[in-house]
Amino acid sequence: MHTTVSAAGLTVRYGGTRALDGVGLRLTDGVTGLLGPNGAGKTTLLRVLATAVPPDGGGFTAGGQDPSTPAGRLAVRRSLGYLPQNPGFHPDFTAFEFVDYVAVLKELTGRTARHHEVRRVLDLVGLADVRGLRIKRLSGGMRQRVALAAALVGDPAFLVLDEPTVHLDPEQRMRFRELIAQAGEDRTVLLSTHQTEDVAMLCHHVIVLAGGRVRFDGTPAELTARAAGRVWSSGERAPGARAGWRTGSGSYRNVGDPPAGADLLEPTLEDGYLLVLDDETQEAAAA
Ligand SMILES: Nc1ncnc2c1ncn2[C@@H]1O[C@H](COP(=O)(O)OP(=O)(O)OP(=O)(O)O)[C@@H](O)[C@H]1O
Numbered sequence: 001m002h003t004t005v006s007a008a009g010l011t012v013r014y015g016g017t018r019a020l021d022g023v024g025l026r027l028t029d030g031v032t033g034l035l036g037p038n039g040a041g042k043t044t045l046l047r048v049l050a051t052a053v054p055p056d057g058g059g060f061t062a063g064g065q066d067p068s069t070p071a072g073r074l075a076v077r078r079s080l081g082y083l084p085q086n087p088g089f090h091p092d093f094t095a096f097e098f099v100d101y102v103a104v105l106k107e108l109t110g111r112t113a114r115h116h117e118v119r120r121v122l123d124l125v126g127l128a129d130v131r132g133l134r135i136k137r138l139s140g141g142m143r144q145r146v147a148l149a150a151a152l153v154g155d156p157a158f159l160v161l162d163e164p165t166v167h168l169d170p171e172q173r174m175r176f177r178e179l180i181a182q183a184g185e186d187r188t189v190l191l192s193t194h195q196t197e198d199v200a201m202l203c204h205h206v207i208v209l210a211g212g213r214v215r216f217d218g219t220p221a222e223l224t225a226r227a228a229g230r231v232w233s234s235g236e237r238a239p240g241a242r243a244g245w246r247t248g249s250g251s252y253r254n255v256g257d258p259p260a261g262a263d264l265l266e267p268t269l270e271d272g273y274l275l276v277l278d279d280e281t282q283e284a285a286a287a
Helices: 040-049 070-078 095-107 111-123 140-154 172-182 196-202 220-225 267-287
Strands: 005-014 016-026 030-035 056-062 079-085 158-162 187-194 205-210 214-220 231-234 242-245 252-256
Touching: 005 040, 016 040, 016 056, 016 205, 030 111, 030 172, 030 196, 040 158, 056 079, 070 079, 070 187, 070 231, 070 252, 079 140, 079 196, 095 140, 111 140, 140 158, 140 172, 158 172, 172 187, 172 196, 187 196, 196 220, 196 267, 205 220, 205 267, 214 220, 220 267, 242 267, 252 267
Parallel strands: 030 187, 030 205, 079 158, 158 187
Antiparallel strands: 005 016, 005 056, 205 214, 231 252, 242 252
């Protein structure tokens, strides 16, 4: 069960700051990655799409429902799972109690069916064995899985995940990626992350946000292609490099504007992302 989400002109102002400045997007089934530097507006965008913050301008629909009307908002909320940056756990709740509490908020009122659903989602994220433990006794990775289970309660068609892999060690991150990929098989998932590997491994679609605006919207391959012919190796730091660092082999890996005859390297998604941000910074400085 998935849904289509379409947004146009989304604007959110906090005093003089435009956290979102006319954002448009279209999400379909599968996992879309949302990349952007600190303060880009990612959390604000996710909060708008999760109907936690109404936009000052523009709007969106999810599954054809418009959350600017009370009936539409209810319909969008019923089809939504949200994993916020700070899930607000009560540390004395057990994993089961927390997810059950979220299930009550999501209007799963029949106790037996609700408890069945809570066990199903805890099972799905691999927490069946620890569902009776208090959240304060769980590791960071397990807590993130509790938060994901809470987001999955009621089998929502649209899942909004705000930096779910942050603070996880590499093994936990890998396990979490498996869960997100699984969730994205039959859902529309929007995943905010600072990890370009998350996007390279999980996403069929990527949006780069900076300064409250969409700077790139396309496939991971298209983002990587932005750096084609712009990554090269040299014996020392190259003058045309926007970023350059000495690698373990002793040579420099440079990203930017290569000199003629440079020894070009295969670009990565991270190179493409760096150049999208850097090109945008240079354009802003020139304007
Ligand atoms: N409640 C708020 N009050 C005032 N300003 C805010 C508020 N929330 C966000 N902002 C500002 O809006 C801008 C976008 O913030 P947002 O948290 O959406 O960015 P982000 O991309 O999620 O950043 P990060 O990666 O650091 O979480 C920033 O300049 C931030 O300081």
